[in-house]
Amino acid sequence: MSRRVVRQSKFRHVFGQAAKADQAYEDIRVSKVTWDSSFCAVNPKFLAIIVEAGGGGAFIVLPLAKTGRVDKNHPLVTGHTAPVLDIDWCPHNDNVIASASDDTTIMVWQIPDYTPMRNITEPIITLEGHSKRVGILCWHPTARNVLLSAGSDNVIIIWNVGTGEVLLSLDDMHPDIIHSVCWNSNGSLLATTCKDKTLRIIDPRKGQVVANNFEEPVALQEMDTSNGVLLPFYDPDSSIIYLCGKGDSSIRYFEITDEPPFVHYLNTFSSKEPQRGMGFMPKRGLDVSKCEIARFYKLHERKCEPIVMTVPRKSDLFQDDLYPDTPGPEPALEADEWLSGQDAEPVLISLRDGYVPPKHRELRVTKPNILDVRPPSGPRRSQSAQDSPLSQQHTLERLLEEIKALREQVQAQDQRITALENMLCELVDGTD
The missing domain is CATH 2.130.10.10 (YVTN repeat-like/Quinoprotein amine dehydrogenase)
Known part of the structure; x- marks a missing residue:
């Protein structure tokens, strides 16, 4: 038997x-x-x-x-x-x-x-x-x-x-x-x-x-x-893959192992x-x-x-x-390090005491100097036309105009932010 x-x-x-x-x-x-x-x-x-x-x-x-x-x-x-x-x-x-x-x-x-x-x-x-x-x-x-x-x-x-x-x-x-x-x-x-x-x-x-x-x-x-x-979600910590059908009403989940038959059905949530x-x-x-x-x-x-x-x-x-x-939330590499060929595994954290998300962190964007960038691809202009002093003067004038407009926009946004912060403070003070 x-x-x-x-x-x-x-x-x-x-x-x-x-x-x-x-x-x-x-x-x-x-x-x-x-x-x-x-x-x-x-x-x-x-x-x-x-x-x-x-x-x-x-x-x-x-x-x-x-x-x-x-x-x-x-x-x-x-x-x-x-x-x-x-x-x-x-x-x-x-x-x-x-x-x-x-x-x-x-x-x-x-x-x-x-x-x-x-x-x-x-x-x-x-x-x-x-x-x-x-x-x-x-x-x-x-x-x-x-x-x-x-x-x-x-x-x-x-x-x-x-x-x-x-x-x-x-x-x-x-x-x-x-x-x-x-x-x-x-x-x-x-x-x-x-x-x-x-x-x-x-x-x-x-x-x-x-x-x-x-x-x-x-x-x-x-x-x-x-x-x-099918929307698949894989959890490498437990080696479980969850399959959710869009338009379906169930979540099927399977455990993945290194030995045959490799995929083991666990259950279905319906x-x-x-x-x-x-x-x-x-x-x-x-x-x-x-x-x-x-x-x-x-x-x-x-x-x-x-x-x-x-x-x-x-x-x-x-x-x-x-x-x-x-x-965890910390990156292991900078963008240029990865591009140059470096690889690194994720920076791991323990969940023993639970996880508390860090406070607000700003993403700062640093655009490269536009003067160092070549003109966009398109109809190729002659070298003399690109490099002429007149062309460079026009480019410089246009950039200065853009910078001026951006400064005015930033000042307007600063005033708006200040006004909103004042409103927020008044609201908070009013609820205390």
Whole structure:
């Protein structure tokens, strides 16, 4: 008589649970744009959701603790002239988020710790380089201010957000629309999927595809979903992959191991309503006192609902085996170090005493001297025309006019900030 051997794993009994009604975010007009991104991004401070907006594109940013009904006049982040298609929080600064749009631009925003009184309309920087819509954003996991974007022009651009410069442009890697892009753990390689049904592993600094013929899959799993897009979220600390079908109503999760059969089905969390999108909290934003190993933010048509994944444990002590040291908010490299060929693993932190997000940190953009930049590519002018004293004089006059206009704009903004700060002080004094 044979006995069935049950595979031993501390994650066999992971269960999902939707948050109580008062912990959801209600009355949010989630975007109805037909795009394959998750429409939601979350970090230990904020929840950001792409929303419906007339005459352009917008997303809303809510402090994580601001649950319940969202005021219809809550300020939005607006600035794009067409729908926002993707958003991504910077892993090294919880107050910085990037947005990509149908208007071909990427904008990077500084979100204050306090709730602003008006819409945020001025990005820190606008990145222009794509010729068609930009639908994918992904920050580098270990290098400061390095951001990847991919557009419907089949081009991947890697930016230094701190200077606004293009570090790398990969424009001959994909013959068709790019569906998804992600970095490996130290940011040395990219994995991409494309409409040509090919998965590529790319070394971006060499500009080479290092692997794209994977022959046979190591495991094949049938997914009972509609023909909607799958949103995968991988947690390297627990080796669990969560698969959320966009338009589906379930989250399936699997444990990945080094031995055959490699992929082990754990369970399925199901609910009644389909998800319009899904946000995934970084490990440092979880409640370790409740053995929470993952938290999702599920978008409905008019609300966002947290879903918590927990390992049942009786002890109230910190569970070392569930929480190995995990990537923290400090970058391991500067942008120029990464570009020169250096690699570094993420700087890890312990979650033993919980994680407290650092206070507001500003992202400072230092643009290179415009006089040192060559004219943009286009119809080539003769060398004599470019270098003539008259041409240089015109350029200098134009720059001086721009500097004057910018100074006036800065002064006006300073006056506005001072007035707003005075209003804020009066309001605070009035509530004391």
